[in-house]
Amino acid sequence: MQVSVCGPRESSAVEAEHARQVGRLLAEAGVIVLCGGGTGVMAAVAEGASSAGGLVIGVRPDTDRDAVCAGLSAVLFTGMGEARNAILVASADAVIIIGGSWGTLSELALARSRDIPVISLGTWQILDADGTPLAATISATDPADAVTRALIQG
DSSP: OEEEEEOOSSOOHHHHHHHHHHHHHHHHTTOEEEEOSSSTHHHHHHHHHHHTTOOEEEEESSOOGGGOOTTOSEEEEOOOGGGHHHHHHHTOSEEEEESOOHHHHHHHHHHHHTTOOEEEESOOOOBOTTSOBOOOSEEOSSHHHHHHHHHHHO
16 A cells, blocks of 8 residues: 655644654555655655655655655656646555645645545645535544544545
């Protein structure tokens, strides 16, 4: 199983801690972790997964080898900018989103358009044109709940 973990490159301390825990728990479950391979949530999930001996693949938007976070087992340099988000989510059985940024919102939309389950941990709420909340994601209460839901959904 492969799970993409997405979130902002400028994350809060809480988001980073959640990402580290999610990464560790996914690795302990034997899941291959996919992330953007940069800073913030991406670096934290890579740190958590690699500290537990997990396989972590970074899918970079650029070709800058100096911009890669520590903890990655392998890196795909796409040179595609944010178009790489489509690769990141299409390669996953489930997506866990921690926090939110515009790039994270695009990953959520791309995953849902492909019927890939999205588990949210403190991220976007999507409303329809009338302002009614849509069930675009599966809400998790904490990192352990997010991982459990990803394992069940994926």
